[in-house]
Amino acid sequence: MRSSINRRQFGQLLLGTAAVGLLATGCGKDTEQSADGSVTLGFAWWGNEFLNAQTNQATAAFTKANPGIKIDPRPGDWASYWDKLATVTAGKDSPDVIQMDQKYIAEYGGRGALADLSTLGVDITGIDKAALATGEYSGKQYGFSTGQNALVVMANTAVFKEAGVDLPDDLSWTWDDYTKLAAKITAAGKGKLFGASYGNNESSLIIWLGQHGEQLYTDDGQLGFKEETAAKFWDQLKLQRDQQASPPASINSEDASASLESSLFGTNRLAMGWSWTNQLASLESATGSEIKMLRAPSLxxxxxxxxxxxxxxxxxxVSAQSKHPKEAAAFVDYLLNNVDAGKILMTDRGIPTNSAVLTAITPGLKPSDATVVAFLADIKADITVAPPIPPVGASGMQDSIIRYTADVLFDKSSPEQAAKAFVTEAQGMLDSARK
Structure with a gap:
């Protein structure tokens, strides 16, 4: 999924540009106090019909418990969410409470569009400290994680069985093991099955760099990797193509724009796909198969x-434009820490970072969600650090990675050429944002 938002839009966030409030139901509506003394908070998030209904249920429970606060819901979809949010923020009509993504939190926070949550009195005593750190930028708390997640290899056990291949030992497998196993499945499928997808997004690169003792960004917002390490990343993806471990470039390109239900993985034609842990239930629903989560291969x-x-x-x-930061913080506190809210929201926005909420919802978890909770607990001992959050200017990084991957797979660029161009482009993004 990608957005067409650009750096110029972010640069205009605080300019007060006249703009149509595309996410708003009425300019300034949430900044006025009603005749009955209540205040209305604009609340924006992206999601599907299920998530929207769930979120509306949680907001209804909050307003029932807090009659002096009303919620103006502003749901959207990922494809248009960020363009709309940039527009209304530039127009000084930002929602009070905003669902944020990691690659945009520094863009908005670093440009003064988000409030420092550490000053608003939200209770953080029950929140995992590592999770708190992921919402900090330049010494300020711009976001609280709704829940934790991990990028994993999702293995479709039905495809493995059809290919006559055993599942790997994910505690000890290497990239060589991964590639050979995937190629074996493709060969067994005789054109019907493929072994593995290409892990080709920003998070995949972060995992790859971490295995080399490097990181995508440094703590002070610089690039934190060597060009040759990025070239090896694209070498690995090219190797998967050449050894027929992964689909041909043309099929992969078509699959990238397919819905889950019509994708190679969703139609039981792909044995291993890279996905986030909170997608397990959706993947099992789409395939009708048992999906096993696997750790990433290592060097x-x-x-x-x-x-x-x-x-x-x-x-x-919380928006820095909010005229009701106290009430906005109370709503965030409720979403983050209230057990009743947790029982409504469950794990669809990740595994709760509040230990009391997680304990309270665990008995009611669906089997797939309980599996995710257990898996994340199992791998926790091997996770030592959280990568620095993307700095201002980095919001286009994922699109860049995907584009250079396509160039390599279609033989428009060598891995070395792609790495060189990517480093130049990435550095340019960061430098431009600092001007």
Whole structure:
């Protein structure tokens, strides 16, 4: 999924540009106090019909418990969410409470569009400290993680069985093991099955760099990797194509735009796909098969060196434009810490970071969600650090990675050429944002 938002839009966030409030139901509506003394908070999030209904249920429970606060819901979809949010923020009509993504939190927070949550009195005593750190930027708390997630290899056991291939030992497998196993499945499928997808997004690169002792960004917002390490990343993807471990470039390109239900994985034609842990239930529903989560392969064949990390599924944030920051913070506190809210929201925005909420909802978890909770607990010992959050200017990084991957797979660029161009483009994004 990608957005067409650009750096110029972000640069205009605080300029007060006249703009149509595309996410708003009425300019300034949420900044006025009603005749009955209540205040209305604009609340924006992206999601599907299920998530929207669930979120509306949680907001209804909050307003029932807090009659002095009303919620103006502003749901959207990922494809248009960020363009709309940039527009209304530039127009000084930002929602009070905003669902944020990691790659945008520094863009908005670093440009003064988000409030420092550490000053608003939200209770953080029950929140995992590592999760708190993922919402900090330049010494300020711009977001609270709605829940934790990890990028994993999802293995479709039905496809493995059809190919006559055993599942790997994910505690000890290497990239060589991964590639050979995937190629074996493709060969057994005789054109019907493919072994593995290409892990070709920003998080995949972060895992790869972590295995090399490097990171995508440094703590001070610089690029933190060597060009040759990025070239090896694209070498690995090219190797998967050449050894027929993964689909041909043309099929992969078509699959990238397919819905889950019509994708190679969703139609039981792909044995291993890279996905987030909170997608397990959706994948099992689409395939009708048992899906087993696997750790990432590593260079050395040891789980502690596989570069995996806990990523916030998304964040709760408060707009710096809000005229009701106290009430907005109370709503965020409720979403983050209230057990009743947790029982409504469950794990669809990730595994709750509040230990009391997680304990309270565990008995009611669906089997797939309970599996995710157990898996994340199992890998926790091998996760040592959280990568620095993307700095201002980095919001286009994922699109860039995907584009250069396509160039390599279609033989428009060598891995070395792609890495060189990517480093130049990535550095340009960061430099431009600092001007």
């Amino acid at each position: 050395k064949g040891t789980a502690k060196d596989n570069g995996m990390y806990d990523k916030p599924t998304m964040y709760w944030a």
